[in-house]
Amino acid sequence: MPELPEVETTRAGLAPHLTGRRVLGATLRRPDLRWPIPPEITAVLPGHRIDAVRRRAKYLLLDTAAGSALLHLGMSGSLRVLPAATPVRTHDHVDLALEPRGDAPEVLRFNDPRRFGCLLWQPTGTVHPLLAGLGPEPLSDAFDGDYLFVRSRGRRAPVKVFLMDQAIVVGVGNIYAAEALFAAGISPTRAAGRVSRERYVALAQAIKRILAYAIQRGGTTLRDFISPDGAPGYFEQELLVYGREGEACRRCGAALRHAPLAQRATVWCARCQR
DNA sequence: AGTAGTCCCTGTGGGC
DNA sequence: TGCCCACAGGGACTAC
Secondary structure: OOOHHHHHHHHHHHHHHHOOOEEEEEEEOOOEOOOEOOOHHHHOOOOOEOOEEEEEOOEEEEEOOOEEEEEEOOOOOEEEEEEOOOOOOOOEEEEEEEOOOOOOOEEEEEEOOOOOOEEEEEEOOOOOHHHHOOOOOOOOOOOOHHHHHHHHOOOOOEHHHHHOOOOOOOOOOHHHHHHHHHHHOOOOOOEHHHOOHHHHHHHHHHHHHHHHHHHHOOOOOOOOOOOOOOOOOOHHHHOOOOOOOOOEOOOOOOEOEEEEEOOEEEEEOOOOOO
């Protein structure tokens, strides 16, 4: 399930294939994913060159002179650059035909079984409403322990829920929130407003370290995620708490607890995390 | 403003 | 073996 490292892995994998290349056409096999695909994708995008492949939060942006195609992988989405003749499989919802580069024509193909993903359009000079309220990038200098401390004052929601709020910081989903809280020794159930500045400094550092490392490892492969070249990610071998409920804590040996928190499975060590 | 709950979707896997 | 149903997940949305 794509979180920030998986989206970044996808971006890095796609960029060499897409940058500087013209989109020739768009084939929609479904009119909608999570939301209807806007008419600009078929009426404006074709003919334009992709100047850059960017990521903001968990969104990918294919920048052109007219605007940007905005893609979200949802839970189960993946993007591949394939020969145009590659047989269509179930849930291959969208193809963007690419200007030939050498031999055979190619397409950028969007597959998304659960259709939690989206393909939208952001005209040049505008900011799409979905991007307007987002918090800072976790790997940027704008995000640090002091920032988390200030934003968390007065918050009674569990610190894990606070961390997963994309208005606070983007890209931290269920997996990495659990892992970062374990690394920082903070209980996911603790009220966000009851975590000290010192501990938020440790937490912000853990988030940065874990995300950067996961990106380096090519993301986490769980169920659906595959990178654009088809390779799996390798971070799942490094997970210390996520998906390990009932197993022994790697630090102290105690059985890892689990409980739903805001309708999300949450795993932690009640001994190491306070 | 912050918080809690609901819904969207479909493949997987555990239990019976 | 086969069926059923809970679950997984991000995030928008609604209601309080």
